Amino acid sequence: ASADTVRIVEVGPRDGLQNEKGIIPVETKVELINRLSSAGLRTIEAGSFVSPKWVPQMAGTSEVLSRIKQLPGVHYPVLVPNQKGLDNLFASSASLTDEIAIFAAATDEFSTANLNVTVRESLERFAPVARAARDKGYRVRGYVSVVIACPYSGAVKPESVRNVAKELVEMGCYEVSLGDTVGMGIPHQVSAMLEEVQKDVPVQRLAGHFHDTYGTAIANVFAALASGVRTIDSSVGGLGGCPYSPGATGNVATEDVVYALQNSPYKLEGDIDLQKLVEIGWWINKELGRDNVSRAGRALRAK
Ligand code: HMG
Numbered sequence: 001a002s003a004d005t006v007r008i009v010e011v012g013p014r015d016g017l018q019n020e021k022g023i024i025p026v027e028t029k030v031e032l033i034n035r036l037s038s039a040g041l042r043t044i045e046a047g048s049f050v051s052p053k054w055v056p057q058m059a060g061t062s063e064v065l066s067r068i069k070q071l072p073g074v075h076y077p078v079l080v081p082n083q084k085g086l087d088n089l090f091a092s093s094a095s096l097t098d099e100i101a102i103f104a105a106a107t108d109e110f111s112t113a114n115l116n117v118t119v120r121e122s123l124e125r126f127a128p129v130a131r132a133a134r135d136k137g138y139r140v141r142g143y144v145s146v147v148i149a150c151p152y153s154g155a156v157k158p159e160s161v162r163n164v165a166k167e168l169v170e171m172g173c174y175e176v177s178l179g180d181t182v183g184m185g186i187p188h189q190v191s192a193m194l195e196e197v198q199k200d201v202p203v204q205r206l207a208g209h210f211h212d213t214y215g216t217a218i219a220n221v222f223a224a225l226a227s228g229v230r231t232i233d234s235s236v237g238g239l240g241g242c243p244y245s246p247g248a249t250g251n252v253a254t255e256d257v258v259y260a261l262q263n264s265p266y267k268l269e270g271d272i273d274l275q276k277l278v279e280i281g282w283w284i285n286k287e288l289g290r291d292n293v294s295r296a297g298r299a300l301r302a303k
């Protein structure tokens with residue numbers, strides 16, 4: 001891929017659905033993933049092997065993985081919080097996906113709410129999980145949550161993000177996605193945070209993951225691009241939210257990112273069909289009984 005190729009990691013089927021209260025049928029999740037791959041997306045987060053007591057919506061992930069139509073060249077990563085999650089993934093069939101994501105945080109307060117352990121304990125727990133997955137040939141992606149602000153402890157120091165990102169790379173993560181979980185960040189904070197993290201992690205290994213609570217997500221995407229980041233997480237129809245970040249809204253909408261990057265000096269990886277994404281955004285929001293918050297989605301539908 002050329003230096004200006006931007007990779008999109010679609011997180012709608014995981015981040016987008018995990019916070020929904022009503023139970024979403026497996027068929028709907030399968031159809032969402034299949035539609036997204038047929039729209040040209042090459043990395044689609046398919047679900048999580050987390051505790052169903054903590055996040056009930058992700059309970060059916062192994063069934064989802066076994067029922068989707070897996071297209072060649074498309075990755076379908078799943079979140080794994082601990083050894084038990086990895087055991088469940090392996091038990092359901094090691095060939096269902098080739099990628100897991102482990103997810104740490106920049107603050108103990110968020111880590112304890114999300115994983116029931118401190119940051120240090122979570123990293124100690126993730127290290128053998130990453131090793132076991134890599135031994136079986138899986139790619140491992142890392143997340144750092146609350147990279148700008150924490151819903152429980154306020155402003156987050158960029159040094160804390162840097163330290164956790166560095167450890168995730170040392171554990172073998174091919175990439176670390178930096179999450180503004182709360183969706184409060186502004187572009188200049190994103191730039192400053194990335195400058196600090198880059199002291200330890202090359203920018204080629206960083207991704208941006210922006211929630212849009214304050215409407216700054218697309219601006220933050222461009223701040224990250226200006227800092228050299230070339231992987232952006234997004235969610236079709238702007239779905240999403242974290243159960244442990246009260247009040248936070250969805251991720252930046254995939255349609256909005258694609259609209260803003262097409263016909264620009266950046267090149268999108270693969271052959272992404274914006275109009276198909278717009279239709280998917282409308283369809284899934286209707287299934288969920290939600291308003292479509294994608295601005296490009298609304299504008300292009302109205303045309
Ligand atoms: P715990 O309660 O401390 O776990 O939770 P435990 O080890 O004490 O086990 C308690 C029970 O859960 C036991 O069952 C275990 O077997 C079971 P019981 O004996 O009571 O019947 N259990 C599991 N079941 C299925 N799969 C598992 C699993 N592990 C234990 N993997 C735990 C610790 C990590 C499990 C819990 O805190 C958890 O599942 N957390 C996940 C939370 C989550 O999914 N959050 C959302 C994703 S992160 C996110 O959205 C942020 C991101 O988008 C980036 C950003 O925006 O910042 C990625």
Ligand code: MG
Binds near residue numbers: 181211242
């Ligand atoms: Mg998120």
